[in-house]
Amino acid sequence: MNEPLADRECPDPPQAAECPQPPQIDWHPSEFADLYAEHSRAIFYLALRFLSDPQKAEDATHDVFLKAFRKMDQFRGEASWRTWLYRIAINHCRNLQQSWNERHMFSNADEAVWENAVAQSDSPFRLLETKELGERIQKALDALPDEYRLLLLLIADEQLSYEEVGTLTEQSADAVRGKLHRARKAFAILFKKTE
Amino acid sequence: MKQQKKFNSEQQQEHVSEQQLTHNTARDFASVEELLRYDASQTQTPAAIAQRLQKSSADLPRPARSWWQRLFQR
Numbered sequence: 001m002n003e004p005l006a007d008r009e010c011p012d013p014p015q016a017a018e019c020p021q022p023p024q025i026d027w028h029p030s031e032f033a034d035l036y037a038e039h040s041r042a043i044f045y046l047a048l049r050f051l052s053d054p055q056k057a058e059d060a061t062h063d064v065f066l067k068a069f070r071k072m073d074q075f076r077g078e079a080s081w082r083t084w085l086y087r088i089a090i091n092h093c094r095n096l097q098q099s100w101n102e103r104h105m106f107s108n109a110d111e112a113v114w115e116n117a118v119a120q121s122d123s124p125f126r127l128l129e130t131k132e133l134g135e136r137i138q139k140a141l142d143a144l145p146d147e148y149r150l151l152l153l154l155i156a157d158e159q160l161s162y163e164e165v166g167t168l169t170e171q172s173a174d175a176v177r178g179k180l181h182r183a184r185k186a187f188a189i190l191f192k193k194t195e
Numbered sequence: 196m197k198q199q200k201k202f203n204s205e206q207q208q209e210h211v212s213e214q215q216l217t218h219n220t221a222r223d224f225a226s227v228e229e230l231l232r233y234d235a236s237q238t239q240t241p242a243a244i245a246q247r248l249q250k251s252s253a254d255l256p257r258p259a260r261s262w263w264q265r266l267f268q269r
Contacts, residue, residue, distance in 0.1 A: 044244070061240070065244075070255065134238070152227055
């Protein structure tokens with residue numbers, strides 16, 4: 001794998017011949033605006049449904065993009081912009097959650113709860129009134145373990161592959177598939193309860 | 196009599212539009228993902244975020260492009 005110029009060991013102070021430093025080219029504000037326009041909805045939606053609070057989600061989205069703006073020079077193109085932004089967002093939301101000491105209804109040890117529950121996760125969700133949809137989805141997501149909630153939100157984004165979701169949640173794509181099965185089932189049970 | 200007929204017709208129309216409303220708002224989603232995708236598509240990003248970002252980033256130095264961005268110049 002090619003080592004990025006920035007990561008090569010350079011003498012201190014660097015000597016131009018040994019360690020060429022390309023001239024700094026600044027990001028044009030309109031390029032950052034394009035990035036925001038393309039990905040802000042996905043990041044805001046993740047923050048909204050993960051944090052369960054519109055105001056906190058607004059603050060988090062602002063902070064995520066500001067952090068991205070500051071760190072744009074660190075983006076190496078190994079992942080897509082979307083994945084990179086999601087990584088910042090997930091870390092940010094998790095930190096916020098920890099600092100608020102939010103309760104966790106189920107730990108990973110409780111996964112069996114969903115495995116043994118009787119529900120048809122493959123059955124379609126029929127809604128007669130879509131205006132309350134957001135509220136019902138939020139209630140169901142709030143009752144899920146954080147890990148399941150995050151998996152469902154990420155996998156719902158068609159731009160992300162199982163591999164990318166696995167990278168973002170620090171597990172293999174196969175593990176993602178396995179957990180998704182339980183996450184879908186759990187969501188179906190909880191969503192039914194919101195009727 | 197004519198008035199009664201008109202009244203019935205109005206009632207009928209009302210009933211039909213109610214049915215249409217119910218029909219229009221009823222939706223089937225095949226999976227959780229589809230449901231969440233629809234929910235995401237209905238969620239608007241508050242305009243205030245962009246305005247706040249503009250203010251917050253105004254005082255910051257422009258970020259430099261990383262090595263590969265300079266190479267490929269997107």
